[in-house]
Amino acid sequence: MYYAKDIETLVGKIIICSDGDAIVGLWMEGQKYFASTLKEAPVYMERPELAAAADWLERYFRGERPAINELKLNPEGSEFRKRVWDCLCRIPYGGTTTYGAIAKELGIRSGQAVGGAVGHNPISIIIPCHRVLGADGSLTGYAGGLEKKRALLELEGAIAAED
16 A cells, blocks of 8 residues: 655645655656656545654755755666666765766766656655756756756755756
């Protein structure tokens, strides 16, 4: 069984899902691959792990730097995707990397394969897929939309705010 909670944020409505123990999903409303890893519809119910994730997000959007390891996460995906998501968790707040750099770190040749795994990250923001840029530093390929990726990177100070 899955449990869910909605919160309003700087990037709009976010849905947080748990399996009753760990966070298994965090999606922005309208996000590509929305809830694609859930095997059934979640039940909206107050749960401690959902409250902890909501608190984490509130602190994040206030400009604090909550640690990823404050939350128990259990993203569902292939072993390859989980390896990519582990790499994402090591990108520091306010930092960025590229798909190619992650591929190199994993010892593979395909930045595209990394891009697919990054795009299917089921725990957006907390597992910071927004910190991955194109080889030339461009904002590319964000399942939540490039305007939301830009807003997250601006919040973290990774890129300059647009006028």
